[in-house]
Amino acid sequence: xxxxxxxxxxxxxxxxxxxxxxxxxxxxxxxxxxxxxxxxxxxxxxxxxxxxxxxxxxxxxxxxxxxxxxxxxxxxxxxxxxxxxxxxxxxxxxxxxxxxxxxxxxxxxxxxxxxxxxxxxxxxxxxxxxxxxxxxxxxxxxxxxxxxxxxxxxxxxxxxxxxxxxxxxxxxxxxxxxxxxxxxxxxxxxxxxxxxxxxxxxxxxxxxx
Amino acid sequence: xxxxxxxxxxxxxxxxxxxxxxxxxxxxxxxxxxxxxxxxxxxxxxxxxxxxxxxxxxxxxxxxxxxxxxxxxxxxxxxxxxxxxxxxxxxxxxxxxxxxxxxxxxxxxxxxxxxxxxxxxxxxxxxxxxxxxxxxxxxxxxxxxxxxxxxxxxxxxxxxxxxxxxxxxxxxxxxxxxxxxxxxxxxxxxxxxxxxxxxxxxxxxxxxx
Amino acid sequence: xxxxxxxxxxxxxxxxxxxxxxxxxxxxxxxxxxxxxxxxxxxxxxxxxxxxxxxxxxxxxxxxxxxxxxxxxxxxxxxxxxxxxxxxxxxxxxxxxxxxxxxxxxxxxxxxxxxxxxxxxxxxxxxxxxxxxxxxxxxxxxxxxxxxxxxxxxxxxxxxxxxxxxxxxxxxxxxxxxxxxxxxxxxxxxxxxxxxxxxxxxxxxxxxx
Amino acid sequence: xxxxxxxxxxxxxxxxxxxxxxxxxxxxxxxxxxxxxxxxxxxxxxxxxxxxxxxxxxxxxxxxxxxxxxxxxxxxxxxxxxxxxxxxxxxxxxxxxxxxxxxxxxxxxxxxxxxxxxxxxxxxxxxxxxxxxxxxxxxxxxxxxxxxxxxxxxxxxxxxxxxxxxxxxxxxxxxxxxxxxxxxxxxxxxxxxxxxxxxxxxxxxxxxx
Numbered sequence: 143x144x145x146x147x148x149x150x151x152x153x154x155x156x157x158x159x160x161x162x163x164x165x166x167x168x169x170x171x172x173x174x175x176x177x178x179x180x181x182x183x184x185x186x187x188x189x190x191x192x193x194x195x196x197x198x199x200x201x202x203x204x205x206x207x208x209x210x211x212x213x214x215x216x217x218x219x220x221x222x223x224x225x226x227x228x229x230x231x232x233x234x235x236x237x238x239x240x241x242x243x244x245x246x247x248x249x250x251x252x253x254x255x256x257x258x259x260x261x262x263x264x265x266x267x268x269x270x271x272x273x274x275x276x277x278x279x280x281x282x283x284x285x286x287x288x289x290x291x292x293x294x295x296x297x298x299x300x301x302x303x304x305x306x307x308x309x310x311x312x313x314x315x316x317x318x319x320x321x322x323x324x325x326x327x328x329x330x331x332x333x334x335x336x337x338x339x340x341x342x343x344x345x346x347x348x349x350x351x
Numbered sequence: 352x353x354x355x356x357x358x359x360x361x362x363x364x365x366x367x368x369x370x371x372x373x374x375x376x377x378x379x380x381x382x383x384x385x386x387x388x389x390x391x392x393x394x395x396x397x398x399x400x401x402x403x404x405x406x407x408x409x410x411x412x413x414x415x416x417x418x419x420x421x422x423x424x425x426x427x428x429x430x431x432x433x434x435x436x437x438x439x440x441x442x443x444x445x446x447x448x449x450x451x452x453x454x455x456x457x458x459x460x461x462x463x464x465x466x467x468x469x470x471x472x473x474x475x476x477x478x479x480x481x482x483x484x485x486x487x488x489x490x491x492x493x494x495x496x497x498x499x500x501x502x503x504x505x506x507x508x509x510x511x512x513x514x515x516x517x518x519x520x521x522x523x524x525x526x527x528x529x530x531x532x533x534x535x536x537x538x539x540x541x542x543x544x545x546x547x548x549x550x551x552x553x554x555x556x557x558x559x560x
Numbered sequence: 561x562x563x564x565x566x567x568x569x570x571x572x573x574x575x576x577x578x579x580x581x582x583x584x585x586x587x588x589x590x591x592x593x594x595x596x597x598x599x600x601x602x603x604x605x606x607x608x609x610x611x612x613x614x615x616x617x618x619x620x621x622x623x624x625x626x627x628x629x630x631x632x633x634x635x636x637x638x639x640x641x642x643x644x645x646x647x648x649x650x651x652x653x654x655x656x657x658x659x660x661x662x663x664x665x666x667x668x669x670x671x672x673x674x675x676x677x678x679x680x681x682x683x684x685x686x687x688x689x690x691x692x693x694x695x696x697x698x699x700x701x702x703x704x705x706x707x708x709x710x711x712x713x714x715x716x717x718x719x720x721x722x723x724x725x726x727x728x729x730x731x732x733x734x735x736x737x738x739x740x741x742x743x744x745x746x747x748x749x750x751x752x753x754x755x756x757x758x759x760x761x762x763x764x765x766x767x768x769x
Numbered sequence: 770x771x772x773x774x775x776x777x778x779x780x781x782x783x784x785x786x787x788x789x790x791x792x793x794x795x796x797x798x799x800x801x802x803x804x805x806x807x808x809x810x811x812x813x814x815x816x817x818x819x820x821x822x823x824x825x826x827x828x829x830x831x832x833x834x835x836x837x838x839x840x841x842x843x844x845x846x847x848x849x850x851x852x853x854x855x856x857x858x859x860x861x862x863x864x865x866x867x868x869x870x871x872x873x874x875x876x877x878x879x880x881x882x883x884x885x886x887x888x889x890x891x892x893x894x895x896x897x898x899x900x901x902x903x904x905x906x907x908x909x910x911x912x913x914x915x916x917x918x919x920x921x922x923x924x925x926x927x928x929x930x931x932x933x934x935x936x937x938x939x940x941x942x943x944x945x946x947x948x949x950x951x952x953x954x955x956x957x958x959x960x961x962x963x964x965x966x967x968x969x970x971x972x973x974x975x976x977x978x
Contacts, residue, residue, distance in 0.1 A: 565821040569818060603812055606811065
């Protein structure tokens with residue numbers, strides 16, 4: 143019903159995370175109502191994104207290299223590190239494995255964790271069809287092997303998908319003989335005992351202090 | 352916390368309707384994971400949108416002129432009509448005023464209404480600060496005056512904003528001496544009497560048949 | 561796990577409408593915390609309920625006969641009418657058929673309807689297993705036949721169950737040659753066109769005014 | 770609008786936890802539709818509840834004394850213990866303080882905790898107006914003082930009310946020189962890191978293992 147060029151953009155926006163066709167249509171009409179300069183700003187921001195952003199050669203976190211480091215620039219920048227990985231104050235004996243970029247951000251905001259990260263790039267079951275080959279498991283093993291890392295924190299969601307990934311990684315990393323931990327379960331802020339599931343409540347008793 | 356080029360795009364996406372900073376961040380990481388060709392496809396779709404899409408000179412509905420009409424092209428295409436407005440089978444004695452493009456789409460899907468539309472471009476209270484000058488009220492009056500239009504259906508949401516707009520338009524259009532109607536209130540499909548508000552239930556009694 | 565007398569009461573409360581076992585348990589602990597007089601008040605209110613309340617011999621609405629009418633009392637009170645049915649100001653040419661008592665209450669609150677009611681006692685599909693024999697259909701036909709009733713308003717929920725009941729009643733009442741109406745469909749207060757289903761929106765166009 | 774005897778029962782039911790006037794009305798109409806024997810069963814269950822159920826003289830958990838213990842019965846049964854408190858296998862060095870009866874039930878279902886309980890009877894802020902005098906704090910102190918209890922687990926909800934109560938009890942119990950613990954915070958089953966609050970996530974890191 144929409145004209146073809148609107149339909150096409152609706153289809154593209156519908157693939158964005160959390161976006162359905164109805165919201166995608168609202169995005170298109172929003173764009174139609176923008177000034178030319180605003181559209182140009184969006185186009186520029188999208189098109190320069192991939193140029194400006196690199197993935198950290200250690201943790202795969204997207205980062206924007208400072209200009210100085212560009213000048214020094216070692217060709218393709220293959221060994222460039224993000225701000226966290228290049229920070230000498232971060233504890234190199236700790237490695238926190240997360241599913242995705244936003245999980246890293248969330249953990250950083252707590253200022254609780256002072257080690258380094260590793261972004262796995264997904265979970266086991268989401269990638270079922272194509273096996274687990276899209277997870278950065280080889281890179282993870284390589285980072286851990288013969289390193290100064292002493293503890294690997296598998297900071298995965300306590301969801302079925304996260305659990306499956308956690309078990310998979312535990313098997314994979316076991317031969318490397320490092321301490322492997324997982325995040326503590328318990329009652330979250332604001333919870334009520336009465337509505338807590340048994341596993342969560344049991345963990346809350348185990349972790350009492 | 353995000354690098355500047357990510358922050359910038361997060362800020363732009365956060366202005367999209369229904370999008371908050373968290374979802375905007377997910378959009379950016381989604382874009383970072385796309386193939387180059389996929390990003391190019393998005394950029395093309397956005398940048399050609401404004402070129403390809405025109406607003407109907409009668410109802411302001413966005414449409415994509417067929418190539419033939421382009422060849423005939425009357426200079427700036429100022430008098431181009433969308434498919435609905437140029438359809439000789441649509442009843443020109445009816446004009447349905449809607450707030451926005453998606454409302455027009457929703458009504459078209461019912462196949463109930465066979466007249467023409469007019470997209471007002473907003474509601475009264477949303478635009479409070481800048482007055483109502485952004486609503487296409489002058490264009491609406493011009494379309495109605497001395498026309499073959501007999502009934503103006505004010506198809507606005509039965510929300511406080513929609514109601515305010517409806518009252519405003521009723522006052523505005525009154526001097527033109529046309530029949531002015533509003534959509535019927537009543538129980539929607541799936542409703543339960545017990546939870547209906549009094550106004551809705553009263554209307555359901557009035558509109559019984 | 562609960563002691564037997566608590567378990568028993570939990571089981572009974574679990575049959576109350578909208579109550580699950582967890583809420584039922586909260587009810588029991590609430591009762592355990594009440595003062596003796598408060599429990600007595602509850603017991604009295606429940607036990608006298610059936611004695612004091614009669615069902616209107618016309619519409620089946622529960623009502624409490626005034627003491628005077630009791631004194632006059634014709635034995636079993638079989639012909640007693642509720643306040644609505646005995647009110648000479650109510651329009652006897654209108655009959656509004658509702659599923660249950662609370663629907664009647666909701667309609668009365670609108671002060672829109674000034675005729676009489678008939679409480680059907682359920683819907684068709686809820687009672688599927690036992691047929692429709694529990695609905696007061698015979699009593700309904702008897703009330704309508706050879707009466708001064710001119711219009712029967714089938715005020716049933718626009719839900720699948722309500723619709724099935726409505727169609728069933730229409731067939732049943734057709735031979736009586738009365739005007740049969742149903743409540744008007746349309747947009748309820750606060751709705752947004754964009755999210756309205758097609759049937760509701762079509763009705764809103766039909767009922768415009 | 771309802772007759773007085775219905776109104777009265779609606780009012781009483783409206784005081785039940787989680788029940789509003791609308792649900793209370795549904796309860797009354799449900800009762801009106803019950804058979805006489807069913808109403809009698811409800812009345813019996815309510816009226817015998819207080820007779821049959823006693824509160825454990827140690828933990829205040831409601832329980833139903835077995836007939837044998839009644840025969841032995843020491844007059845007023847003041848020293849009667851519930852099944853948990855009289856179970857020799859329960860660890861008497863542990864005391865778990867909970868707000869209410871259903872919290873005890875929830876914890877018992879996990880089969881994680883093998884000590885005894887103490888039902889406080891409320892939280893601090895709920896009882897603000899009347900001070901904290903309705904909480905069983907004196908009884909709690911008495912149970913703990915000079916007892917074999919070694920650890921007191923304050924199993925209160927991680928809500929503002931629960932937190933306030935926890936702090937209050939910690940101050941109160943401190944002079945008794947027992948180990949005082951609280952339930953562990955962390956990610957509950959099914960949670961997603963991305964949506965976890967900072968305090969919960971920090972605790973999840975602290976409690977990792």
